[in-house]
Amino acid sequence: MDCTTVSSRVAAFLDGEMDAGECERFVLHIEGCDPCTRLVAKLEAQRFAPLSGEEKVAICGRVEFWGDMDSVLDTHMDQMVLAKTACLGPWYSRRIGLPVPMIAAYAAAMVLAVVWGLQQQDRAATAELTTEHLGQQLEQERRLAAQPAPIPEQGKTAYKVVNYTPERGTF
Amino acid sequence: MTASLRLMNPSTTSDWSEADIKRYAASNPRAGMEMVIKKYREPLYFHARYIVKDHQEAYDVVQEVFIKAMREQRLFNDEFKIKAWLFRVTSNLCFNQVRNRKRRGAILDTMMKPEAFGADQIETIFAGEQRNEVMAALGKLSEDHKEILILRYYDDLSYSEIADVLQVKLGTVMSRLSRARVRLLDVVQDSELDN
Numbered sequence: 601m602d603c604t605t606v607s608s609r610v611a612a613f614l615d616g617e618m619d620a621g622e623c624e625r626f627v628l629h630i631e632g633c634d635p636c637t638r639l640v641a642k643l644e645a646q647r648f649a650p651l652s653g654e655e656k657v658a659i660c661g662r663v664e665f666w667g668d669m670d671s672v673l674d675t676h677m678d679q680m681v682l683a684k685t686a687c688l689g690p691w692y693s694r695r696i697g698l699p700v701p702m703i704a705a706y707a708a709a710m711v712l713a714v715v716w717g718l719q720q721q722d723r724a725a726t727a728e729l730t731t732e733h734l735g736q737q738l739e740q741e742r743r744l745a746a747q748p749a750p751i752p753e754q755g756k757t758a759y760k761v762v763n764y765t766p767e768r769g770t771f
Numbered sequence: 772m773t774a775s776l777r778l779m780n781p782s783t784t785s786d787w788s789e790a791d792i793k794r795y796a797a798s799n800p801r802a803g804m805e806m807v808i809k810k811y812r813e814p815l816y817f818h819a820r821y822i823v824k825d826h827q828e829a830y831d832v833v834q835e836v837f838i839k840a841m842r843e844q845r846l847f848n849d850e851f852k853i854k855a856w857l858f859r860v861t862s863n864l865c866f867n868q869v870r871n872r873k874r875r876g877a878i879l880d881t882m883m884k885p886e887a888f889g890a891d892q893i894e895t896i897f898a899g900e901q902r903n904e905v906m907a908a909l910g911k912l913s914e915d916h917k918e919i920l921i922l923r924y925y926d927d928l929s930y931s932e933i934a935d936v937l938q939v940k941l942g943t944v945m946s947r948l949s950r951a952r953v954r955l956l957d958v959v960q961d962s963e964l965d966n
Contacts, residue, residue: 607953608946615923617930617945643952648905648924651817660813669834673808673841680841681801 601629606636610643789853796847803847808837811854814926815861821921822865824906832864855935858922862936866914908958916951923948 601622606629612618613626630636651659660666787810796803812833819829839860845851909917922928922936933944 608949611923611948611952612930612945615930615948639953642956646952646956648920650925650927656813656817660816666812669812669830669837672834673837676838676841677801677804 601625603629603633603636606630606633607639610640613640614644792853793847793849800847804841807840807846807853807857811857812837815857818858818921818926819861819865821906821909821925822862822917823868824910828868829865832861832868835864836860852935855932858926858928858936859938862918866918904959905955908955908962911958912951912954915947916954919944919948920951920955 606626609618609622609626613623618626630640787806792803792806792810795806815833815836816829819832820826823829823832836857840846840853840857843856846853846856909920912920919933919937922933923930928936930941930944930948933948934941937944939947
């Protein structure tokens with residue numbers, strides 16, 4: 601361990617937060633290094649003077665100390681419980697992080713979107729079938745139009761052959 | 772606070788673990804929130820008080836922190852660290868408060884002027900001679916150094932808890948804390964030379 605490492609680990613050493621191996625290396629270094637020994641001694645003498653338990657009780661042990669805060673926080677909690685929002689809402693709202701009406705609206709929108717999508721798919725399929733059918737019809741008609749009209753065989757005609765005589769006028 | 776919370780024995784608040792609170796909050800979020808408030812309001816008040824050095828400001832900050840906690844969706848999630856989050860938000864709000872105060876030009880360092888609050892019981896308790904000297908020196912440190920020293924030596928948080936609050940690694944806590952103590956030593960020595 602060198603002096604730089606010692607100066608960056610000295611607080612952990614004094615607070616007893618250093619593991620055994622590192623602590624051993626730390627002690628080994630400061631035993632042979634005067635500046636580091638002096639630094640550790642100076643920091644060991646530092647006193648922070650935090651409030652004692654009794655002093656803390658004397659400050660905020662009185663019931664009325666938290667009175668104002670309690671009433672304000674009570675009102676907030678009531679509002680948030682009623683609104684069923686944030687960490688005071690029901691579990692599903694807390695997990696998903698949204699209020700119930702928003703979740704319901706989102707779910708409804710999703711269902712509507714799926715139904716609309718299915719309907720559109722249905723319509724598209726029907727339209728495709730119709731187009732195909734019409735195409736086939738047109739193709740058939742085109743083929744029929746391209747073929748020459750069949751010549752009926754003699755003696756098997758379904759119509760009567762008459763001679764045209766202009767004097768007789770119309771048929 | 773509701774009657775149920777008032778009836779709870781205050782000495783038991785430190786016995787509630789975060790897991791207990793979360794388990795309780797699963798069935799009754801409001802009661803869980805009340806447990807959080809009851810357990811942490813005192814340490815948060817003193818944490819804020821050490822930074823802003825004013826009773827009313829510290830009190831208001833703690834109140835704001837709990838209102839923010841109520842709005843925090845993840846508060847009772849299994850992996851959420853309630854204590855670390857509360858201390859982090861408190862620190863941020865306190866340093867914002869101090870910065871705003873400085874910006875407004877109304878620097879009121881109560882720890883450096885204890886006589887102004889001599890009549891007040893709270894201020895009298897805070898105004899011990901040795902406490903004043905160290906707090907005055909802390910006031911000259913950077914926010915990072917000041918925060919980590921307060922978390923460790925005034926709020927009595929462990930190194931791993933500090934790492935959670937500051938969202939840094941344990942090694943960073945060790946080195947930052949060491950640097951902060953060395954810096955504090957320099958500041959105290961400088962002020963002794965000035966006197």
